[in-house]
Amino acid sequence: xxxxxxxxxxxxxxxxxxxxxxxxxxxxxxxxxxxxxxxxxxxxxxxxxxxxxxxxxxxxxxxxxxxxxxxxxxxxxxxxxxxxxxxxxxxxxxxxxxxxxxxxxxxxxxxxxxxxxxxxxxxxxxxxxxxxxxxxxxxxxxxxxxxxxxxxxxxxxxxxxxxxxxxxxxxxxxxxxxxxxxxxxxxxxxxxxxxxxxxxxxxxxxxxxxxxxxxxxxxxxxxxxxxxxxxxxxxxxxxxxxxxxxxxxxxxxxxxxxxxxxxxxxxxxxxxxxxxxxxxxxxxxxxxxxxxxxxxxxxxxxxxxxxxxxxxxxxxxxxxxxxxxxxxxxxxxxxxxxxxxxxxxxxxxxxxxxxxxxxxxxxxxxxxxxxxxxxxxxxxxxxxxxxxxxxxxxxxxxxxxxxxxxxxx
Numbered sequence: 001x002x003x004x005x006x007x008x009x010x011x012x013x014x015x016x017x018x019x020x021x022x023x024x025x026x027x028x029x030x031x032x033x034x035x036x037x038x039x040x041x042x043x044x045x046x047x048x049x050x051x052x053x054x055x056x057x058x059x060x061x062x063x064x065x066x067x068x069x070x071x072x073x074x075x076x077x078x079x080x081x082x083x084x085x086x087x088x089x090x091x092x093x094x095x096x097x098x099x100x101x102x103x104x105x106x107x108x109x110x111x112x113x114x115x116x117x118x119x120x121x122x123x124x125x126x127x128x129x130x131x132x133x134x135x136x137x138x139x140x141x142x143x144x145x146x147x148x149x150x151x152x153x154x155x156x157x158x159x160x161x162x163x164x165x166x167x168x169x170x171x172x173x174x175x176x177x178x179x180x181x182x183x184x185x186x187x188x189x190x191x192x193x194x195x196x197x198x199x200x201x202x203x204x205x206x207x208x209x210x211x212x213x214x215x216x217x218x219x220x221x222x223x224x225x226x227x228x229x230x231x232x233x234x235x236x237x238x239x240x241x242x243x244x245x246x247x248x249x250x251x252x253x254x255x256x257x258x259x260x261x262x263x264x265x266x267x268x269x270x271x272x273x274x275x276x277x278x279x280x281x282x283x284x285x286x287x288x289x290x291x292x293x294x295x296x297x298x299x300x301x302x303x304x305x306x307x308x309x310x311x312x313x314x315x316x317x318x319x320x321x322x323x324x325x326x327x328x329x330x331x332x333x334x335x336x337x338x339x340x341x342x343x344x345x346x347x348x349x350x351x352x353x354x355x356x357x358x359x360x361x362x363x364x365x366x367x368x369x370x371x372x373x374x375x376x377x378x379x380x381x382x383x384x385x386x387x388x389x390x391x392x393x394x395x396x397x398x399x400x401x402x403x404x405x406x407x408x409x
Contacts (some may be wrong), residue, residue: 015063015137021400022334024134029392032126035059036388037108039122043097043115046153046160049074052095052125056150059129065136072163077149080135086144086406090169090176090360091398092353093128094121094154103382118384120181120369123391125150127179130395135402143406147173154352159314161355175323175361175405177398178353182366183376185341187390190331190397191366193343194321196279198364199249201313201350202288205256205273206232206295209305214266225270226259228302232295233272239290248280250287251348277348279316316346317354320361323405327365330401335393341368349379367394 014031018024044052053074057067060078069076074095102109102116110116117123132148149169153160170176185191210223219227233254240250254274260267276291278284292308299306331339343366353364369386370376377383 015133018137021134021138021396021403024392024396028130032130032391032395033388035129036122036126036391039125040108040117041111043110043112043117043122045099045115046096046156047073049095049152053150053152056095056125056129060132063133063136065132071149071167071169072152072160074152075150075160075164075167075169077147077169078132080132080139080142080146080148082142082144082146082406083140084143086142087174088145088147088172089402089405090147090149090173090356091128091131091402092149092151092176092178092356093124094151094160095125096121096153096155096160098155098380100380100382104385106385116382118381119155119379120384120386121154123181123367123369123386124179126391127394127398130391131398131402134395134399138399138403142403146402146406157311157313159352159355161314161352165355165359170356170359173360175320176356177323177327177363177365177402179365179367179394179398180351181369181379181386181390183370183378183384183386185366185368185370187368187371187387188335188339188393189341189368190327190339191341191343191368192319192324192328192331193346194319194324196249196316196346197319197343197366198317198346198351198354199251199277199279199348200281200284200316200354202276202284203273203311203313204276204288204291205271205309207269207271207307208232208299209307210266210268213260213268216264216266219266222266223268223302223304224266225268225304226266228299228304229257229259229270229272231302232298232306235294235298236291239287239294243290244280244283244287248278248283249346249348250276250278250280250283252276252287275313277350279346281315284315314350314352315354315358317351317362317364318357319363320357323361323363326405327363327401330397330404334397334400341366365398
């Protein structure tokens with residue numbers, strides 16, 4: 001596999017003659033598309049992004065940026081120091097791919113069997129590179145410092161965000177931005193929402209045990225683990241909106257069920273699992289306690305033994321009002337009011353960018369990448385793709401928003 005492509009490496013003249021963020025030559029747009037396609041062809045899963053990290057590092061170093069790496073195993077960051085005093089803010093790009101086969105019939109389809117960028121992180125990485133280069137180019141106008149950081153392993157646990165925080169990526173930062181591509185929004189549209197924009201996601205596994213197996217004709221003689229499990233599952237499905245305020249979005253979904261093999265044998269063990277997703281922190285803590293209490297109570301009632309495992313996933317992304325207002329002003333300044341999409345409801349999906357926002361204010365912005373059927377497949381679909389014309393304006397937007405926030409802070 002090639003580490004770099006000659007068509008991708010920026011030429012020394014790439015940024016020459018650029019005097020404003022609003023007027024960027026087509027050569028820079030071509031560079032972004034070429035970079036994104038290179039990344040799309042050579043995806044790597046979480047904490048294995050060695051060549052991806054090398055690509056980012058080599059590209060940025062070609063323009064004299066001082067790269068700090070490694071951090072969180074395969075992560076890295078650059079600090080762009082402005083000529084004027086101001087705050088130290090962050091911009092995050094995630095770099096990992098998914099363990100899914102790419103089904104697209106395109107020239108830039110994944111060359112790695114069973115691994116593909118089907119959540120847009122190749123676009124996120126490309127935008128991060130573009131933002132770092134433009135900020136570096138305009139550092140004479142920059143107030144304060146912007147840290148552009150490239151994070152591994154957003155897609156799975158343990159979270160790459162936690163590893164980046166552990167290794168100090170937030171040290172000195174006062175706020176942070178990130179983006180996520182959105183195939184439900186048209187190119188040129190940017191989704192904004194103050195408050196929760198994604199949900200917390202916590203995984204649970206419940207295991208119900210009896211002392212021995214039993215005959216299906218005589219369930220009264222043993223602990224019917226399947227029946228007990230169905231009682232617990234039915235009870236759990238009633239929790240959201242019954243023991244919590246229905247106005248706070250939450251959803252519990254059971255996706256795994258493992259029991260016996262024979263049609264006439266009651267198994268001595270059943271396990272089931274799924275996810276709990278919440279947008280309210282108090283509901284999250286309460287429902288996790290209630291899941292455990294409900295399972296233990298029903299199991300005790302029917303003389304079963306139960307084990308409940310609750311994993312701590314990413315919290316909800318809570319967008320800061322000031323950062324969203326800055327973004328809305330910047331969108332209107334660059335593209336007009338019609339480019340602003342006010343997201344009506346949070347997604348019940350999760351994003352580990354939320355971990356950073358436990359420490360500093362931040363905002364996650366949805367980027368419209370759809371322009372027809374080919375670019376409207378949902379995130380994680382084997383046919384997922386983006387309209388690459390979204391790359392340049394997104395780089396312009398995030399660069400301008402970061403510079404505006406520096407001035408207005």
